[in-house]
Amino acid sequence: MKKIIRSATAGTLESSDALVTVAPHENGVVIEVDSVVQKQFGEEIFRAVEETLRALEVKDARVSVVDRGALDCVIRARVETAVLRGEEDA
């Protein structure tokens, strides 16, 4: 299990990218998504973040995604990188 011990970010606010921020949190995962394609892809983005956190065994974290139209693979990569930067043994 990975523990987020510090606030960390990955990504940018450029078009077609996303800025992902992870921060320590007690009692589970909180995900916030703010996207320029919220109406078209809001649920997919939320699910991509959820799945990536589960795969990385992150149980407690606050994750915020400011999305500028990033592809699914980009969202997943940015989340993974932010987690690696914020975790205990990084």
Added chain:
Amino acid sequence: MAGKLVKSIREAIQLAGLKDGMSISFHHHLRNGDYTLNLVMHEIAALGVKELTLNASSLFDTHAELEEHIENRVVTKINTNYMSSGLGRRISEGLMEAPVSFRTHGGRPRDIQLGITPIDVAFIAAPTADCAGNCSGKFGPSACGSLGYAFPDAMYAKKVIVITDNLVDYPLKGWSIPEIYVDYVVRVDAIGNPQGIVSGTTKITRDPVGLIMAQTAVKVIKHSGLLKDGFSFQTGAGGASLAAASYLKNVMLQENIRGSFASGGITGYLVDMLEAGCFESLMDVQCFDLKAVESIRKNPAHQEISAMQYASPAAKSAVVDNLDVVILGATEIDTDFNVNVHTDSSGYIMGGSGGHSDTAAGAKLSMIIAPLFRARLPIVTDHVSCISTPGRDIDVLVTQRGVAVNPKNQELMLRLKDAGLNVMDIQQLKAVAERITGKPGHLTRGERKVAEVIYRDGTVIDSIYSV
């Protein structure tokens, strides 16, 4: 003659007899650097005149003050050909009671000339004028080049007020709009900010996706059968379109092809092509950069044209009807080749036809150049959220992954296939995009009609709803 020169904008408005419910007009050559519309609207509001129809060839974010005049019912109706995203967003949110009427650069002069949208008082921002109202965009500190879109306003409005920041001795040499149409002349400190009027340089894209699209676009032109002596061409000022113009120049010089003219909004890249001998003439309704302004001032082959000569279906003939190839953009294109350039992916107004549907209707080959997707949104959809240009007028879509030809143009399809281009069905292109982006969820449109899109022949082809 000297009687035309009045002291202030306010005095000119009063002399012109502006009253509640009348129609006023503006042209947009000063683009996002324009001060004139705001100066005039401020005076009109101060005079307490209400319920005006505003007929502007285009509206930019610098005109955001209009929001206040709309809320105060100084302006209760807008006719325009283009509206940038600042005001567009507010209109989409339901700012106005009466829907905005969008026309095209050809439809606007048509409807002014036919009396469908009569103008009571036209305000002409003139970079140089004399005291009788002879005026030009070619000279002065706020030089913008062509004044093409202002011609119908000058010719058909009941009263015409020329506003200038460069008043010269009578007679102005090299005028575009003559004194015969002008009632009053006002001198002000500045009609606009030169920084916003024309960009110092318009730049070719460096984005590899854009460059691939541009190269493909030129291959399509080359193999269309139209690229030969006498060739005529129009393109926008977008990065990929400019790159296409630059590649096209190389092909024309290599193959020693001498074209006839390039038209529309003119950039430095088209000036380069003129000077290199690719074209005999430029037909200029609007200058996009400083190089174009300098060229129209100095080079007699670079000619100013009115909006009517550019694109009006009411003119006895127009430049767009003599076009071989036009390269156009799109925010969306559907599988029937209908194109949207009015609204963004969320349904907010952020543009307008301008000359899009005029040139598409006139040109022998109308090409849309667009990336397969932008910020995760596929460019090809089942139905565009707004039809700006009907699919019957579009021949080909060029993307970085392939080219889709409208099935109505079988000859072009065969030519491009024979030339080895990656010709795909437009449904296939849509599927390729959705494999990468995922399938976007549908937008639900609002209840209220906030704008109507009037095609160049006067028919309403679509409506835009609130967001």
